[in-house]
Amino acid sequence: MKRILAISDIHGCYDEFNKLLDVVRYDSKNDRLILLGDYTDRGDQSKEVIEMLIQLNQNEHVICLRGNHDQMLLDWLLLDDPKKRDHYFRCGGEYTVKSYCHWFDQNHSYDDAKEYILKNYDEHIKFLSSLPLYYETETHIFVHAGVSPDSENDNWKEQPMDTYIWLRDEFFNNALKLDKTVVFGHTPLIDIHGSHEIWFADRKIGIDGSCCFGLQLNCLEIAEDGYKTYSVSKQK
Template sequence: MPRKLAIADIHGCTQSFKHLVEDVVALQSDDTLYLLGDYVDRGLDSKGTIDYIEELRRNYTIKALMGNHDLMMKNALEGGPKYDHWFKAGGEETLHSFGTTDIKKIPDCYFDFIDTLDLFYETENAFLVHAGFNFDVPFRDDTEAMLWTRNERVDLQQTHGKKVIHGHTPKAVMQIIDDIRLGADNICIDAGCVFDSKDGVPMGHLTCLDLDTMVLQFVGRIED
């Protein structure tokens, strides 16, 4: 049976991403894989992550969303404070993965990739987004919240009872499993693959959620 799967916040952890997709999830030709943004920055191989997504797109149904780090990388082309902010937030590692210290030497096709990314998807039972939604307004209108919010409140009246599945705010993998088990309306599937720990909480996992069965599969980071 075709599956609808979601992975968030790869952050240049290409080896872990490949291991999860190919060996653990065993992606099939009739599956749909939703990617919830933040492909670049902080990890060792941002270039390889984008290359692998483009490879997957040639053979599978891949629906990729934009994350705040992807947008920051694009905006860094403008230079000035936007470049400085990106560089300090993980852009230095991204440049290194491209073998350059000059963002303008990154081939245009990688910025074209960012331009193809959507902000959210709606499925039969969920809304998928990078960070979340602002339900104080019609939630489809606040595009900044989709990339940046840390507010995990869900207005089920606006979503017509559908859950919100997102990344952006790293959680321990066991907390994600508990949220799923308890039937939470808001489920963050970012298990901080690129981090060893964050705020004292163990991280370092990449997860994949089956959107129909709500079964979570995950791997530990294998880059180092």
């Protein structure tokens, strides 16, 4: 592989995702594309993003990881848990419903939408359910949210799922014991260092530019000669 390209937190921003792949001149034969989760919710085109990822994921050089929003969507669809349902819809789940159910309005319930999605989008549910929690190279670890700062080189893979997809302050505010650099999304960069540009720290690189909140979608390029960063602004 000539380059690794890492992108996170697409959140239904389908047009921006496609534009970013054009900006970085993504080459499906020679680049390894690593997507760090949170493909749905908050943006308007979650269904289109998932359809695109299913196609991209057929390429052995594409890695799609699981994020907390992907897990929340699965929990709503597959579990009968009112608390998880309510939490999901406090976190932008209604945008995903409207993306999959264009007929959805005040005359329909979320249960109607759930039944429709389960009936018509089994391939999407299987895809999301299959997503791994991390990806590792000789020099980097890729994960949605982070790894515990207590983790060491020989045991960091033993963490519970919630750590990989939900961790925030504990991860980026503390030094890591790992030899490899962790590339992560999940926490908006504006909350880490007051900017939506990619954040470089000691063995940590944050890339969530908050596109779904009107800022930008970032891409980190990792090549033999170092790092490069790319971004596209949220389209109005």
